[in-house]
Amino acid sequence: MKYKLGEFVRFVNERREGYITRIIDESTIAVTDDDGFEIPVLASQVTRVHGKTDSSVDLKVETNSDQKTSHFIANGIFLAISPDKRSPSVVHFHLINSSSWQLLITLYTRKKNQHKGEYAGILKARSAVQIYSCSLNELDLWPEFNIQALLFSQGNEEMQKPIEFSEKFKAKDFSGAKKQHELLEQAAWLIQLDSPEPIIDPEKLKESFFKSHEEKIEIEKPGKEVDLHIEKLRDDYQFLNSSEILDIQMNYFRKSLDAAIVHKIPSIIFIHGSGNGTLRIEIHKIISKHAQVKTFMDAHKERFGYGATEVFFK
Missing domain, CATH: 3.30.1370.110 (Ribosomal Protein S8; Chain: A, domain 1)
Structure with a gap:
């Protein structure tokens, strides 16, 4: 299959075009036109429209990771899932590295105990990359995602444990609000892969045991x-x-x-x-x-x- 989700294609034998919103099987895709109609078609019956084939979100990427900074940023590695700007039924998975580490990353998917390598590469500091695409209409059919990342720096920073993330997404995982990230030009669901261990404040913990049950509950006034x-x-x-x-x-x-x-x-x-x-x-x-x-x-x-x-x- 030479096509990917979100690509813009034109039908060979008729005047019709649209975005690929579903991969049906090895030889068949589904194309959604401007009227929102999803049309199953053989992959051999469409062709790419040059200049409109890049479905990824535009990224603000700083590729020069060797640039010296006064402060080493130890955390800030995210998995971001964002709707396609032109075809909302498609979502794109991005890895965002807003830390000072360089990352060696791999993505494997698992479905019915079958593993498949989807992506491998080096992600520089202060950069992002698209690693996968899915159709929202097939959420129940999404595979399990397994991401691994090795953290590297040429400085004197202490060696870190590899990041390992595995998830079989469900609808409830997207119940939170989308958020903006400086390295993406649109809002996305963000999952931090390198969250620091929570620090427990003994005093605040003690206060929580002695909070009055009679504290007044504030009810927000609704609008007109x-x-x-x-x-x-x-x-x-x-x-x-x-x-x-x-x-x-x-x-x-x-x-x-x-x-x-x-x-x-x-x-x-x-x-x-x-x-x-x-x-x-x-x-x-x-x-x-x-x-x-x-x-x-x-x-x-x-x-x-x-x-x-x-x-x-x-």
Whole structure:
């Protein structure tokens, strides 16, 4: 297979082009066009479009690791997983080395007890490299990832143990927010591979045993409008099924409703969207029976249509 995920290709026998979003088998790929349609096609029936074949995230790389610095940075080695800028259903794995070490790295994948070498190379200090790509639509089929790294310096630093990282990713691993890193031009899920050992402060540990159970819990005041669209609530929404999405939206709705009551807000607008109407129906079930709700109605139809509900409190 000569093609990789995220590459831009054109069909040989018809006027159609798009990005490779899935590797089906050794001879078949799936190409997603500008309209979002995924089309299975034989790899022999497409060709690369030159000038648009590099699907990797642009990196700000400092390749001169021999440059003298006043301070040796001992930590800062990350695995970063970021969506492709042009094809969000594809994610790219990067290794980021923001430390002063040079790294000799290898990546192996394991699937059904079969190991496969995917990448090997030297990663200089203050640099990053793309090492793998996957389709989000096939998260359950992802292999186990095994990364090893040897740390090297020409200075007088003490020799370090090799880094070993193994992970079979699940959807919950992407529940946290994506973060920006200076060596990537887009946000990514970051996993630090060289986290220092936690230092336990005896005094803080002792204080934790004597904290008062009567400490006041601060409830944040909600805004006038609460947007319940899942992409506003979670960065990992691509990995969630419809049931999980509804649960997250309803939990956030309940917390916002309770917070509005605590802060004695006269009214609040919940933006739930139109869609298939499931979220709107579930919200109306709760507020129609709520003891603190005076009434409710569709909010700003000229702006939201039937996609928002305003709740008025007693």
